[in-house]
Amino acid sequence: MSTIKDIAAEAGVSVMTVSNVINNNHSRVSPGTEKRVREIMAKHNYVPSMVARSLISKSSRIIAVLLPIWYASSASMLRDPYAGQLVGHIEELLREKEYYVMVCSFEQVSQVLKIQQTWHIDGMIQIMPHEDAVTRELIQQSRTPLVICDRHFDDLQMLSVCLDDHKGGYLATKYLLEQGHRDIGFAAPAVFESAVIHARYMGYLDALHEYALKENSDWVFNGTIHQEGGEEVARRICSMQKRPTAMLATEDLIACGIIKGCQECGLSIPQDLSVIGFDDSMPSRLITPALTTVAQDVHAKAKTAVDMLMHAISDPDFRNQHTVLDVSLVTRQSVRPL
Amino acid sequence: MSTIKDIAAEAGVSVMTVSNVINNNHSRVSPGTEKRVREIMAKHNYVPSMVARSLISKSSRIIAVLLPIWYASSASMLRDPYAGQLVGHIEELLREKEYYVMVCSFEQVSQVLKIQQTWHIDGMIQIMPHEDAVTRELIQQSRTPLVICDRHFDDLQMLSVCLDDHKGGYLATKYLLEQGHRDIGFAAPAVFESAVIHARYMGYLDALHEYALKENSDWVFNGTIHQEGGEEVARRICSMQKRPTAMLATEDLIACGIIKGCQECGLSIPQDLSVIGFDDSMPSRLITPALTTVAQDVHAKAKTAVDMLMHAISDPDFRNQHTVLDVSLVTRQSVRPL
DNA sequence: CTGAAAGCGCTTACAG
DNA sequence: CTGAAAGCGCTTACAG
Numbered sequence: 206m207s208t209i210k211d212i213a214a215e216a217g218v219s220v221m222t223v224s225n226v227i228n229n230n231h232s233r234v235s236p237g238t239e240k241r242v243r244e245i246m247a248k249h250n251y252v253p254s255m256v257a258r259s260l261i262s263k264s265s266r267i268i269a270v271l272l273p274i275w276y277a278s279s280a281s282m283l284r285d286p287y288a289g290q291l292v293g294h295i296e297e298l299l300r301e302k303e304y305y306v307m308v309c310s311f312e313q314v315s316q317v318l319k320i321q322q323t324w325h326i327d328g329m330i331q332i333m334p335h336e337d338a339v340t341r342e343l344i345q346q347s348r349t350p351l352v353i354c355d356r357h358f359d360d361l362q363m364l365s366v367c368l369d370d371h372k373g374g375y376l377a378t379k380y381l382l383e384q385g386h387r388d389i390g391f392a393a394p395a396v397f398e399s400a401v402i403h404a405r406y407m408g409y410l411d412a413l414h415e416y417a418l419k420e421n422s423d424w425v426f427n428g429t430i431h432q433e434g435g436e437e438v439a440r441r442i443c444s445m446q447k448r449p450t451a452m453l454a455t456e457d458l459i460a461c462g463i464i465k466g467c468q469e470c471g472l473s474i475p476q477d478l479s480v481i482g483f484d485d486s487m488p489s490r491l492i493t494p495a496l497t498t499v500a501q502d503v504h505a506k507a508k509t510a511v512d513m514l515m516h517a518i519s520d521p522d523f524r525n526q527h528t529v530l531d532v533s534l535v536t537r538q539s540v541r542p543l
Numbered sequence: 544m545s546t547i548k549d550i551a552a553e554a555g556v557s558v559m560t561v562s563n564v565i566n567n568n569h570s571r572v573s574p575g576t577e578k579r580v581r582e583i584m585a586k587h588n589y590v591p592s593m594v595a596r597s598l599i600s601k602s603s604r605i606i607a608v609l610l611p612i613w614y615a616s617s618a619s620m621l622r623d624p625y626a627g628q629l630v631g632h633i634e635e636l637l638r639e640k641e642y643y644v645m646v647c648s649f650e651q652v653s654q655v656l657k658i659q660q661t662w663h664i665d666g667m668i669q670i671m672p673h674e675d676a677v678t679r680e681l682i683q684q685s686r687t688p689l690v691i692c693d694r695h696f697d698d699l700q701m702l703s704v705c706l707d708d709h710k711g712g713y714l715a716t717k718y719l720l721e722q723g724h725r726d727i728g729f730a731a732p733a734v735f736e737s738a739v740i741h742a743r744y745m746g747y748l749d750a751l752h753e754y755a756l757k758e759n760s761d762w763v764f765n766g767t768i769h770q771e772g773g774e775e776v777a778r779r780i781c782s783m784q785k786r787p788t789a790m791l792a793t794e795d796l797i798a799c800g801i802i803k804g805c806q807e808c809g810l811s812i813p814q815d816l817s818v819i820g821f822d823d824s825m826p827s828r829l830i831t832p833a834l835t836t837v838a839q840d841v842h843a844k845a846k847t848a849v850d851m852l853m854h855a856i857s858d859p860d861f862r863n864q865h866t867v868l869d870v871s872l873v874t875r876q877s878v879r880p881l
Numbered sequence: 882c883t884g885a886a887a888g889c890g891c892t893t894a895c896a897g
Numbered sequence: 898c899t900g901a902a903a904g905c906g907c908t909t910a911c912a913g
Contacts, residue, residue, distance in 0.1 A: 206660060208890055219900045224892060235898055255661040256597045257890035260905045265594065267645075272634075281631035286825070289627025293619035296610075296646050305658070306646050307605075308634055320643070322544060323593040432829065461829050468831060487624070491770065491799055491829050493806060546906055557884045562908060573882055595906035598889045 207249040216242045227253050255305075265325040268299055268514065271317060271343075272310045273335035281310050282333045286486060287503065291332050291354070294507030302515065314342045321349055328514045330354065334399065350517035350524070352510045355401055362525040364517055366509045370401050373499040373532040374408025374453070377481045380497075380534055381451045382416050385543030386479060389413070390424030390449035392438050392459050397427075405455050405483065424449045435462020436469075442478070443470040450479060450543060457482035461492045464539065475541035485535050494538035501532050545587040554580045565591050593643075603663040606637055606852065609655060609681075610648045611673035619648050620671045625824060625841065629670050629692070632845030640853065652680045659687055666852045668692065672737065688855035688862070690848045693739055700863040702855060704847045708739050711837040711870040712746025712791070715819045718835075718872055719789045720754050723881030724817060727751070728762030728787035730776050730797050735765075743793050743821065762787045773800020774807075780816070781808040788817060788881060795820035799830045802877065813879040823873050832876035839870050 209227075213220045218238060225233040226242045234242075245251075259265035270292055272282045282288045296306050307324070311317050320326060328350040334340065340356055344363045357365040381389050391409050393402045413420060423445070426438045435454065439462065442448055454460035460482030464474045472478055474494055482489055485500035509528050517523045547565075551558045556576060563571040564580045572580075583589075597603035608630055610620045620626045634644050645662070649655050658664065666688040672678065678694055682701045695703040719727050729747050731740045751758060761783070764776045773792065777800065780786055792798035798820030802812045810816055812832055820827055823838035847866050855861045 210890075220890090221892080221901085222899060225899090228892085233898065238898080250656070252657050252660040254598070254663075254890055256594050256603065256663055257905090258892075259594045260592070260598055260890080260907085261892050263905085270646075281635045283621075283631030283634060284628045286624045286627060289624060289630075290622045292627075292646070293621030296621060296648060297619045300648055305662070308608075308630070308644050308646050310634060310638055318588070319590050322590040324643070325592075325594060465829070465831060487826070488829055491803070491826050493803060493831060548906075558906090559885085559908080560883065563883090566908085571882065576882085592906055595889090596908075598891085598906080599908050601889085 207251050209251075209253065212242065212245050212249065212251055215245050218242065259325050263325050264327050265305070266303065267305045267307050267324055267326050269307050269309050269317070269320060269326045269329040270295060271329055271331040272308065273331070273333055273339070274310050274312045275336055275339075283308070285333070287484065288333055290486075290503050291507055294504050295330060295332075295511060298507060298511040302511075312339075314339060314346055317343060318346060318348075321347070328352075328518050330510050330514060331356075334401065337400075350514055352514045352517070354506065354510055357400075357527050364513050364524065364526050366506055366513065366528045366530065368401070368501050368506075369529050369532055370404035371408040371411075373483060373501075374405035374455075375412045376408070376532065376534045377453050377483070377499050378409045378412035379415070380536070381453065381479065381481065381540065382412060382418075384451075384479070384540055386451040387416070387418060388421065388424070388447075388449040388451070389418075390426065390442070390452045391420070391455075392426040392429045392435065392452060392463065393455040394428065394430055394434070394459075396425070402455050409453055421449070423447075424452075429454070429459050429462075431456070431458045432462035432465070435459040435464075436466035437462075439463045439466025439472075440470060443467060443472060448478070451481070451540065452478060453481045455483050457484045457486045457489045457496060457498055460496055460498065460539070461488045464492055464494070464496070475539050479540040481540060489535075489537070492539075497537045497540045498535055499532050500535045502530065505530055545589050547589075547591065550580065550583050550587065550589055553583050556580065597663050601663050602665050603643070604641065605643045605645050605662055605664050607645050607647050607655070607658060607664045607667040608633060609667055609669040610646065611669070611671055611677070612648050612650045613674055613677075621646070623671070625822065626671055628824075628841050629845055632842050633668060633670075633849060636845060636849040640849075650677075652677060652684055655681060656684060656686075659685070666690075666856050668848050668852060669694075672739065675738070688852055690852045690855070692844065692848055695738075695865050702851050702862065702864050704844055704851065704866045704868065706739070706839050706844075707867050707870055708742035709746040709749070711821060711839075712743035712793075713750045714746070714870065714872045715791050715821070715837050716747045716750035717753070718874070719791065719817060719819065719878065720750060720756075722789075722817070722878055724789040725754070725756060726759070726762070726785075726787040726789070727756075728764065728780070728790045729758070729793075730764040730767045730773065730790060730801065731793040732766065732768055732772070732797075734763070740793050747791055759787070761785075762790075767792070767797050767800075769794070769796045770800035770803070773797040773802075774804035775800075777801045777804025777810075778808060781805065781810060786816070789819070789878065790816060791819045793821050795822045795824045795827045795834060795836055798834055798836065798877070799826045802830055802832075802834070813877050817878040819878060827873075827875070830877075835875045835878045836873055837870050838873045840868065843868055 213223045353365045482498035489496035690702045820836035827834035
């Protein structure tokens, strides 16, 4: 494997001239010399060492994609299809810009700081929310630009990309109301611990209030985890004397679980219960009936996060921006007019 | 940010003594000195620079996870839930061993070689199959240990982890035969271009032959892509005069598409058509009826790939091993006895 | 057990 | 336009 020295020797120039052609300092090397050097580099498949370069420049062109580990699980969040999709898009966008992406699961902030330092990481994007305390600490301690997805703190200087979650909850609930539903339930993993979920919940409440309705606490299900949680909710709904006519779930998988669970205990969807999900992910098109859901644009989220990060890397003053992405309702077959 | 020099100065020892404590060369530093140095390192949150270390050692503890880009799409394969799951597990396992993981999409081998060189990558794992020609070239040109998932070439020295795809196709078909089915169709993306799919197809044929049956070419669907492809297959089946009584799909999503498509044109599953999928991924539990499918153990695949890679990194003679992982049939509700 | 020197593959001022 | 020297933060022989 040849080094800059070998190339310089063979070209009969100094190491620094080779360095100048690598770095396209056209003003510092004559066209003839450049051509000769480039030919020799090509001939030897010479690739400059990023490790040597970053030792000097304190910059590596590595972006860390941060994946929280918590929530009673040491498993990588990459297993979540949404996370995979988001990281996939981010990787594509960063590759186009000639950045390298390092994927880092972490529980504690110190792990991130260590990696950041040891590799001279140029920037970071946190995918999936962590515990608020951890995220806050990370924002405060990070020494490189950092973009947080799906979480924002008003009192902190930070870069974030979020969804208009309130609008999502509102849109879905309003749609159900317009379809004539008045008995509308809500199922979510953690209404009060997660800001994202809480915003959707507030949207739900606000829509109800607009129709002078109040929530029925029997129909608000907290701690609903994925499909299994949805199925459990369905069983509880089935056994109720007074059932809701519609359910809003904060995740497609939960909505699918509700549908499946209801079908198993003999309710039919949407005749006996209308259901709306959130995200417009793959399951929404798989389930029968196809799921009406609040759609988010994952590619736009990735693009926004990457653009913000690039901006922050080139401009040290760009350290505080909160981008809110729009959501929209996709109507399919899981809701019936009443 | 402190360097080894700062630590050495504050401890009143030489840089090399600090280096020895970092590297746990206990024989080369007295316990008292070590303790003092460690305290100073902790106090300053000192983290040794991997970039400086790898410049010397020619090793970086970075493992590249390679994601092919092809198939008429420049999209990152990470968007595929199976890929996300596999990479998630790999990342978990490598993190435990204190390796860093870099995710690299690539079209051409030269891109991989460049990254390999520029970062002194220690090893690589290719997830998802690429075109055979590209994979062969990669195997031959790679200068670091490389594990290929889901592809093997008998004529090459290589490390690979595959599934017993033939057995998978055979098991599923045999099960259908045992349930009394004789008219069994097959749906796959690319029967002859993909070795994995072809092996499943051969398993299907072999099971048929055991029952002295032949395939009916009307019922073998090639070019079936994901759910949409499955739905298209369903429409064609629905319009047939003589329909198969059962379908085997090489992917859960295809099987789900077949189920959904059939339901839409009025066939009921499994009464009118039995369906078996492959992978036991999330969709198999989402669809109604729940899908009978050939299960693979994605965690075992990740673990095997990582173990092989670790072995190869520590032993230069370990360069040729082909591990075949077992598959099993998970029976649910999408097949009925005839 | 401890240290001084050389060097990994580059880039950054500084001269010419 | 071109080069010689110093240095990035470490480790590796080599001495003592």
